[in-house]
Structures are given as structure tokens and as C-alpha cells.
Amino acid sequence: MGGMTLLNPFHGTLGGMTILEQTVAAIRPADPAALAEARAHQDRLTKPRGALGVLEEVAVRLAGAAAVNPPPLPAPAALAIFAADHGVHAQGVTPWPQEVTVQMVGNFLAGGAVANAFAAQTGASVTVVDVGVAADLAPAPGLTISKVAHGTADLSLGPAMTVAQAVAALEAGIAVARDLVDRGARCLITGDMGIANTTASAALICAFTGHDAEAVTGRGTGVDDETLARKIEVVRRALRVNRLDAGAGGADASGLPSPDALKTLAAVGGLEHAALAGFVLGGAALGVPVILDGVIAGSAALAAAALAPDVVDHCVAGHRSAEPGHAVALDHLGLRPLVELELRLGEGTGGLLAHPLVCAAVRVMHEVATFDSAGVTDKEA
Ligand SMILES: O=C(O)c1ccc[n+]([C@@H]2O[C@H](COP(=O)([O-])O)[C@@H](O)[C@H]2O)c1
Numbered sequence: 001m002g003g004m005t006l007l008n009p010f011h012g013t014l015g016g017m018t019i020l021e022q023t024v025a026a027i028r029p030a031d032p033a034a035l036a037e038a039r040a041h042q043d044r045l046t047k048p049r050g051a052l053g054v055l056e057e058v059a060v061r062l063a064g065a066a067a068v069n070p071p072p073l074p075a076p077a078a079l080a081i082f083a084a085d086h087g088v089h090a091q092g093v094t095p096w097p098q099e100v101t102v103q104m105v106g107n108f109l110a111g112g113a114v115a116n117a118f119a120a121q122t123g124a125s126v127t128v129v130d131v132g133v134a135a136d137l138a139p140a141p142g143l144t145i146s147k148v149a150h151g152t153a154d155l156s157l158g159p160a161m162t163v164a165q166a167v168a169a170l171e172a173g174i175a176v177a178r179d180l181v182d183r184g185a186r187c188l189i190t191g192d193m194g195i196a197n198t199t200a201s202a203a204l205i206c207a208f209t210g211h212d213a214e215a216v217t218g219r220g221t222g223v224d225d226e227t228l229a230r231k232i233e234v235v236r237r238a239l240r241v242n243r244l245d246a247g248a249g250g251a252d253a254s255g256l257p258s259p260d261a262l263k264t265l266a267a268v269g270g271l272e273h274a275a276l277a278g279f280v281l282g283g284a285a286l287g288v289p290v291i292l293d294g295v296i297a298g299s300a301a302l303a304a305a306a307l308a309p310d311v312v313d314h315c316v317a318g319h320r321s322a323e324p325g326h327a328v329a330l331d332h333l334g335l336r337p338l339v340e341l342e343l344r345l346g347e348g349t350g351g352l353l354a355h356p357l358v359c360a361a362v363r364v365m366h367e368v369a370t371f372d373s374a375g376v377t378d379k380e381a
């Protein structure tokens with residue numbers, strides 16, 4: 001799926017609804033009939049009932065999301081790495097210089113990052129999306145340029161983005177999901193790159209779950225005790241300055257994107273968080289499952305769920321990262337991570353590792369014999 005794409009980040013409309021509104025409106029909850037059929041099917045397969053543990057629930061979940069049993073095999077997979085920079089970098093919340101964001105974009109495009117190795121292992125394509133890198137990037141194969149801004153403003157001093165910028169980034173993410181599915185992807189995997197983005201992730205998790213900054217702020221790329229203390233204070237200040245300390249709004253009764261959720265995302269999110277939220281919504285609207293990576297994806301999924309609660313039915317939590325806010329975000333979403341390896345890299349690495357597990361879970365539903373078809377005696381009811 002190489003080749004360079006230039007996507008228009010303008011806030012588009014069609015038939016009176018914005019692309020974001022259309023996308024939210026197209027997302028369906030899990031289909032109860034397909035869920036029931038998939039559960040009954042699991043119980044007829046030649047294995048003791050429940051013997052595949054969590055993998056049985058994954059397959060059932062994908063059947064519900066696809067509204068058909070068995071669900072389509074979630075392959076080929078496409079990883080999209082959304083890259084952006086953060087004004088809050090100026091507060092000294094990370095030991096890494098900001099230019100590492102653009103340098104790592106170069107590394108992804110050259111095929112030299114861990115995400116490239118893991119993608120090759122599971123046969124996933126890699127697309128890098130510049131949604132807000134501070135530096136200007138030259139067009140290159142595998143790079144989508146959807147730059148909404150040259151990084152966000154400092155979220156500890158005021159809103160990181162305007163609502164219009166957040167919507168433009170959401171719609172850039174939706175466009176990437178649509179493009180990858182058009183080109184044949186049957187599973188989307190989230191990836192991110194953005195020095196300082198674990199600070200924005202912590203602020204989003206506080207705002208959407210009501211947890212305290214100390215409980216959800218972690219060491220990111222590996223900050224020392226002094227920097228961690230400063231980072232927690234920066235998150236607290238961001239919530240106070242942006243008047244989010246009382247928790248944020250979710251979806252409202254209209255079924256349209258909640259203005260509170262958009263304001264929260266704009267206030268303390270990053271451009272990659274907004275684009276990731278759009279990517280997740282875009283995949284769900286097309287009925288294609290989305291495997292979430294780490295804390296950045298988890299916090300973006302909170303925003304997506306506040307905009308469209310049913311989006312969660314289309315998500316699989318690839319892994320649980322070492323960042324403490326990730327478990328809080330996954331609990332709030334009701335998602336159970338498949339892999340727990342103390343990863344804290346981002347780029348989509350945890351999502352990519354989970355992809356073969358999700359494929360295996362679904363393949364069982366297509367290929368394993370039933371007690372009847374194989375002539376195996378079931379235990380007595
Ligand atoms: O995926 C995670 O859970 C994760 C946890 C810690 C760090 N990261 C990555 O590290 C970068 C942000 O870390 P930091 O310390 O600069 O905020 C960003 O590029 C993320 O992809 C990612």
C-alpha cells in the first residue's frame with residue numbers, strides 16, 4: 001500500500017452532514033443475533049467449552065461488530081502511524097528533543113523502526129501520517145501529508161487546539177481509515193509518534209475518566225522522578241486552566257458528536273490523538289475492526305467513545321502498556337488487553353503483536369470442525 005497520498009484536511013460536508021457527523025451516524029453497536037450465533041458456534045466446536053479463553057470472546061466480539069458469524073478474517077492489516085508535535089514539550093515533560101518526532105518519521109519511512117519489523121512479521125502495511133509534525137516533511141512513498149498545524153499549543157497554558165483543528169485532524173484520521181479500507185485492509189491498527197504525547201494522553205484520561213493526574217501520569221519514554229513530579233503538575237495545571245477538573249462530557253442524546261467531547265479533545269489532546277480518534281471512528285463506521293495500541297491510542301479511544309459510544313464494540317485492545325493511564329483508559333472503555341509485555345514504545349508495536357492472535361481467534365470460527373461434523377462425542381449436557 002505504498003505511494004504518496006496528499007489528503008485534504010478541510011472539514012468536509014456531504015448532504016448537510018459533516019464527514020465527522022456522517023461517520024458517527026454510521027457506527028452500529030454489536031449485532032445481538034451475530035453475538036448469540038457466534039457464542040453458540042464456539043460451544044459446538046471440537047474443544048471443551050471455553051477452552052480458548054479470551055480468544056473465544058475476541059472472535060465473538062468481531063462477529064458482533066461485523067454483524068455476521070463467522071466474522072471476516074481480519075487480514076490484511078494496515079498500520080497507520082499518526083505523527084505530531086506538542087507545545088507542552090516546552091514544560092520539560094520528556095527527556096527527548098522534539099526533533100526526534102520528525103527523525104522517527106524518516107526511520108518509519110526507511111523501514112528501520114521496531115514497528116516496521118513487527119509489521120513485516122504479521123504482514124501489515126505501514127502508512128505514516130503527518131497530522132501535525134512541527135517540521136515540514138517532503139512528500140515520500142508511504143507518507144500521507146494531512147498537516148493541520150505545526151504542532152499544538154501548550155495545553156498547560158490554554159487549549160492545545162481550536163475545535164476546528166481537532167475536527168480537521170479527526171477527519172484526516174477518518175480519511176486515512178477509508179483510504180486503507182478502499183485499498184483492501186480488513187483490519188486497522190493504530191500507531192502514534194509524538195515526543196511529549198504521553199503528557200497529553202494523561203490529561204485526556206483524567207478529563208474523560210475523572211481520575212487524578214497522579215494515578216494516570218507515567219514515565220513515558222523514561223523520565224526521572226523530578227520530571228515525573230513536574231509532569232503530574234503540568235497535567236493538573238492543564239485540567240485547571242482548561243476547566244476540565246470536574247470531568248468531561250460524553251455523547252449527548254442527539255446522537256451527534258458531543259460539543260463537550262470535542263472541546264475536551266481540543267483542549268488537552270494532540271493532533272495525533274484527534275486523528276487516531278477519527279481513524280478508530282472511520283474503521284468502525286466501515287465495519288472493519290480496529291486494534292488499539294498503547295496509552296496514546298487508549299486515550300484517543302476515550303475521545304472517540306465520547307463522540308460515539310458504540311465505537312468500542314469495534315475495537316480490540318492489542319496490549320496493555322506500562323504507562324499507568326493505559327489500564328485506567330481500558331477499564332473505562334471495558335476493554336481487556338490481549339498482550340501484556342511491559343511494552344512502552346508506541347508506533348503501533350503492541351497492536352501489531354496482537355494481530356496474529358486476533359486472526360487465530362477468527363480462523364477458529366472458519367476452520368475448526370464441530371462435534372457433529374467431525375463425529376466427536378460431546379460430553380453429556
Ligand atoms: O504506547 C505507549 O503506551 C507509549 C508509552 C510511552 C511512550 N510512548 C512513545 O514515546 C513518545 C512519547 O513519550 P514522552 O515521554 O515523550 O511523552 C511517543 O512517541 C510515544 O509513541 C508510547
Ligand SMILES: Cc1cc2nc[nH]c2cc1C
Pocket residue numbers: 096100104192193194221345346347
Ligand atoms: C527513539 C524513540 C522511538 C519512538 N517510537 C515511538 N516513540 C518513540 C520515542 C523515541 C524517543
